[in-house]
Amino acid sequence: MTEPPARPTVDVVIPCYNYARFLRACVTSVLDQPGVDVRVLIIDDTSSDETPEVVAELTRDPRVEGRRHEVNQGHIATYNEGLLEWAKADYTVLLSADDLLAPGALARAAEVFEAHPNVGMVYGRVVNYTDHAELPSVVAAPAGRTVWSGVDWIEARCRTGQNVLSSPEAVVRTSVQQEVGGYRPDLPHAGDLEMWLRIAAVSDIGYVRGEPAAYYRVHQQSMMRTRFSSLFTDLEQRQAVFERFFAEHPGLPARLRSLADRSIAKDALWRAVRAYDRDKLDEVPVDELEAFARRVHPDVARLPEYRALRRRRLLGPKVCSRTQLFVGSHLVKRGAGVVGGQVRKWRGQ
Known part of the structure; x- marks a missing residue:
């Protein structure tokens, strides 16, 4: 009897610092993904809430594994531990403990990867919602996919100077993630943007239209609303991202x-x-x-x-x-993408 073809594997790294109240829903959104074999990797960065107890409960499912730091490492070190040291599957997701994957998101991304071996990252639409709200109803856009060459995707980012990902919607080919390395400790605010650019420098980029890929929770304790809310921090870190990226990629x-x-x-x-x-x-x-x-x-x-x-x-x-007499079309806020290099929410350090 012929064995069924192996399903794509996805490791979902979930850093957690004092987000016990969100962790169950986050993990459930991963375990319920159809069409792929998932492994959930939870890293508790020395939480002081009930995170250890919740992790102990969740790891009863053999698809869930957990680690706890003895000393708080901070978000960058924790991300890199999960992505570079722990993840081994075909594809990897870094998902904040207070965000959710949308149903079917991983299978849709895997289809793009399987059809396009040169694609190193696939992302889709992210839906924001607030701390105390139900998940919003979403009108699905027409389904489809787009694949850009890495250089074309980099050029599009240069034309706006901004990030277009919140982050939970990004799925990365694990071999590419480990080729380009981890997040930069000296770019804590715009580290996501810099990472995406590095991935695009060595691979093509895919986008899935239609159903959402992830739900991004916006609340007062998120890192973007606490440590990284400064106007100049946003501008200076984005400028530093491009400066460093082009210095390291002189062939562009x-x-x-x-x-x-x-x-x-x-x-x-x-x-x-x-x-x-x-x-x-x-x-x-x-x-x-x-x-x-x-x-x-x-x-x-x-x-x-x-x-x-x-x-x-x-x-x-x-x-x-x-009067605002001189407001022209060139001054209308451009696009609906992410302003700045929105790193994942975190309350460590």
């Missing part, structure tokens, strides 16, 4: 680095423009934003956002906030 077209710098400068100026439109000069450091844009992109005077800012300086915030 030089125009891409210039394109990234231009995009980040435009973002800084756009924030300054909106401060005038909203009469928020007491809250937003407009002069510093303009100076940052000049440092990043020396030809800043040719940017439309710069000219818009000059007009607003002449008119003043009171007039601008009442």
